[in-house]
Amino acid sequence: MENKFFEKKDICSNCKGKCCKRLPGSNFPEDFDMENGTEKLIKAITNGNYAIDSWEGDPGDGEIFKEAYFVRPATKNNIGKIYDYSWGGECIFLTITGCELKAENRPSGCIALEPKENICVLHGDKDKRNAALQWRKYFNILDSFH
Numbered sequence: 277m278e279n280k281f282f283e284k285k286d287i288c289s290n291c292k293g294k295c296c297k298r299l300p301g302s303n304f305p306e307d308f309d310m311e312n313g314t315e316k317l318i319k320a321i322t323n324g325n326y327a328i329d330s331w332e333g334d335p336g337d338g339e340i341f342k343e344a345y346f347v348r349p350a351t352k353n354n355i356g357k358i359y360d361y362s363w364g365g366e367c368i369f370l371t372i373t374g375c376e377l378k379a380e381n382r383p384s385g386c387i388a389l390e391p392k393e394n395i396c397v398l399h400g401d402k403d404k405r406n407a408a409l410q411w412r413k414y415f416n417i418l419d420s421f422h
Contacts, residue, residue, distance in 0.1 A: 293370045295396045300349035300367035301385030302407035305414060308347070314417055317347070321421060325350055325368055327360035328418050331408035344408035345418040348383060358421045 295301075303326065308317040320326040331344035350357065351365025369376045379387065388402035411418060 293367075293374065295389060296367040296370040296375065296386075299362075299364050300351065300369070301383045301387075301389060302402065302404050303347040303349075303383040303385065304402070304407055304410050307384055310414060317414075317417070321347070321358055324356035327351070327354065327357060328421060329404070330359075330361050331404055335405045335408040335412075343415075343419075344412065345415060346404060346407035346411045347418070348385070348404075348407075 305311075308314075308320065310317060321328065326347055327350045328345050329348050331346065333344075335344045350368045351360060351362060352368055352370075353365050354360045354362060355368060367375075369382075375382060375386070377386075385398070385402045385404070385407065388399045390397045390399060
């Protein structure tokens with residue numbers, strides 16, 4: 277049976293989470309079931325485990341945006357900071373034994389990351405740019421935390 281989540285603990289334990297130490301993967305609106313309300317998102321942001329980040333410049337689909345927000349796990353050096361535009365940092369969920377989240381509860385950008393021996397490969401459109409495009413629909417909610 278194919279592993280839907282690309283989880284390869286042997287490879288990840290050998291590299292000790294290099295990807296997760298650089299910057300957490302991106303969340304997408306479906307990760308918080310945004311079509312059914314904002315409760316999960318608000319709880320995640322206010323409990324300090326997730327942060328709002330910003331794509332620098334317009335993520336580009338023909339519309340011009342001054343800011344393009346997206347959500348991702350907090351970094352360990354900025355826990356509790358609602359807006360975190362840092363260029364790197366270790367994911368709050370990374371432990372010495374790997375990710376503390378069950379595979380199905382990880383951000384879409386993490387679920388789509390396939391560990392390989394020397395590099396990790398991000399599948400599909402689950403990068404920061406596409407996350408910013410998807411979150412655009414919820415800009416007013418993300419901006420309301422200011």
